Amino acid sequence: MSHNYKRVSMKVYGKVQGVFFRASTQEKAEALGLTGFVRNEPDGTVYLEAEGDPETIKQLEAWAHRGPEHARVEKVEIKELSELAGFKKFEQRR
Template sequence: MKINKQIKVSGRVQGVFFRKSTQQKALELGIKGWVKNEPDGSVLVEMEGNLSAMMEMEEWLRNGPLLAKVEFLEISDGEVFNHADFLILR
C-alpha cells in the first residue's frame, strides 16, 4: 500500500546539496514525489512509497547529506497523488 507524507526539514539544509541528495536517496528507495527549497530556509519534501521505504527515507532525512545540520522535521500525512518520478522543484 502506497502512502504520502509531506516533511518540512529545518536547520542548515539549503546550499548543502540537500535537494540533490534527497532525490538520489528517494530514487534508490523507489520513492516518488518532489523536494524544494522554501523561502524560510527550510526544505519541503513530498514523498510517496511503501511503508518500509518511507520509514527508511524519513530516517535518512533526520540527518541529510554530510554538510547538512538537520534540527527539526515537521511531518504530515497527505493524499496519494501517484507521482511518476522524484523531482527537484525550483
C-alpha cells in the same frame, strides 16, 4: 501501484539549503524507489513530499533527520497526507 502506498510531507529545518540537500534527497528517494518532489522554501527550510511503500518512506524519514554530509538538521516535521498524488518520479523543484 500498491494499495498500501502512503504519501507524506516533510519539512526539514536547520542548515539545509546550499548543502546539496535537494540533490541528495532525490538520490536517496530514487534509490528507495519513492516518487515525489523536494524544493527549497523561502524560509530556509526544505520541503518534500514522498509517496511509496510505508517501510521505504520510514527509511527516507530516518535519512531526512541526518541529511547529506554538510547539512545540520534541527528538526523534521512529518505529516501523512490523505490522498496519493500519483507522482511519476522523484524530482527537484525550485
